[in-house]
Structures are given as C-alpha cells and as structure tokens.
Amino acid sequence: MPLFYQINQPPDFELAIWHIAEPEAWFLERLHLNEAEHAQLSVIKGHRRLEWLAARYLLSQMLGRTAGAMIKDVHGKPHLAHLPLHISLSHSHGLAAVIIAKHPVGVDIQKLVMKIERIAHRVLRPEELASLQPASRLEHLHIYWGAKESLYKAYGRRELDFTQHILITPFTFDLQNGRCYGQVIKDDYQQSFSLYYQQIADFILVYALQQVNK
Numbered sequence: 001m002p003l004f005y006q007i008n009q010p011p012d013f014e015l016a017i018w019h020i021a022e023p024e025a026w027f028l029e030r031l032h033l034n035e036a037e038h039a040q041l042s043v044i045k046g047h048r049r050l051e052w053l054a055a056r057y058l059l060s061q062m063l064g065r066t067a068g069a070m071i072k073d074v075h076g077k078p079h080l081a082h083l084p085l086h087i088s089l090s091h092s093h094g095l096a097a098v099i100i101a102k103h104p105v106g107v108d109i110q111k112l113v114m115k116i117e118r119i120a121h122r123v124l125r126p127e128e129l130a131s132l133q134p135a136s137r138l139e140h141l142h143i144y145w146g147a148k149e150s151l152y153k154a155y156g157r158r159e160l161d162f163t164q165h166i167l168i169t170p171f172t173f174d175l176q177n178g179r180c181y182g183q184v185i186k187d188d189y190q191q192s193f194s195l196y197y198q199q200i201a202d203f204i205l206v207y208a209l210q211q212v213n214k
Contacts, residue, residue, distance in 0.1 A: 027057045088107045090108045128144055
C-alpha cells in the first residue's frame with residue numbers, strides 16, 4: 001500500500017507513515033539488507049518482523065538509494081551508516097512510522113487502548129496526571145506516553161526513568177494546537193524538545209524535535 005500519511009518540512013524534518021498490507025516476502029524482495037540488518041531481523045518474532053521490515057522499507061523510500069544500511073549503536077539506537085542524519089522508527093497494529101531530521105528526533109505511534117490506564121501512575125508525574133480531564137483522558141494519556149517514548153528515543157541511551165528523567169510540561173488536550181514541550185534531564189545531560197501530536201483514525205501520533213538555537 002502507498003504512503004498513508006506524510007509531513008515534509010525541509011530542512012528540519014520529514015515524517016511518513018505506512019499502512020502495512022503486504023506480506024513479509026514483499027518487503028524482503030525489495031530491500032537489500034546487509035548482514036547486520038539480517039542479524040537484527042533474525043531475533044524479531046511474530047508480527048513485529050513485518051512491522052520492522054515495513055519501517056525499514058519506508059525509510060528507504062524516503063531517502064532513496066542514499067539510505068544505505070540502518071544499524072544500531074552500542075545503546076541500541078538506530079542510525080544510518082553513511083548519512084549524518086537522525087532517524088526514529090515506530091510501529092503499532094499495522095502502521096509503521098519513520099522520522100528523519102538533522103538533529104535528534106523521536107517518534108511514537110500507538111493505537112488507542114484502554115489498558116494504558118494500568119501504567120499511567122508508573123510513567124506520569126503527579127503534575128502530569130493532574131492535567132488529565134475525564135472527557136479526553138484516554139487520548140491525553142496516549143499523548144503523554146507517546147511524548148515520553150519519543151523523548152526516550154531521541155535521547156538514544158538506556159536507563160532513563162520515565163518519571164525521574166523525562167519531564168513533560170503539563171498541557172491541556174487540544175488536537176487543533178497539537179503541541180507541547182518536554183525535557184530529558186539525567187546527570188550532566190539536559191535537553192529541551194518541542195513535541196507535536198495528532199490523532200489519526202484510532203491512533204495517536206507523537207514526535208519530538210530537539211530545540212536548536214539558530
């Protein structure tokens with residue numbers, strides 16, 4: 001299936017979403033994976049294999065032949081072997097999302113599900129929880145979760161605590177505005193990000209762009 005959704009804002013970033021309707025073989029025939037990528041794929045099981053392949057194919061479509069190999073660093077963060085660009089990938093229930101930028105970025109796409117309530121108190125700070133309103137609680141929770149996932153990916157290193165190290169400035173749920181702000185603070189690292197969110201069908205998309213002084 002062709003691109004499901006796309007945002008192109010050069011030179012800052014490009015984001016695209018693929019609706020997965022193809023079998024695994026379709027992607028394997030069109031991708032030229034190197035040894036490291038085959039090794040990554042070999043440890044992925046079930047439907048996540050198809051989602052990984054779709055995200056990898058989408059990345060190649062966005063960059064063309066210049067994409068090259070997608071490899072992981074020592075922290076497990078994906079990056080392009082031969083291009084000085086930052087990338088982030090996400091997938092959920094048949095959708096794959098990819099964002100590409102010159103500065104650290106993160107993306108998260110999640111299908112709206114009630115079970116997110118189970119983890120709310122473990123990943124949100126008291127002031128973040130206090131900003132939730134009954135009428136939009138489910139969507140708002142997914143935005144907070146997606147924002148924290150996006151910042152985790154943009155940071156790119158492990159051992160981040162979602163309540164201690166990832167802070168989202170409490171905000172009012174507003175799909176028309178679709179913007180909030182967050183920080184990653186750990187040890188001597190402190191970085192601010194602009195976060196953008198929107199609802200696409202029954203999915204919530206969130207992406208983080210590092211704030212850069214121009």
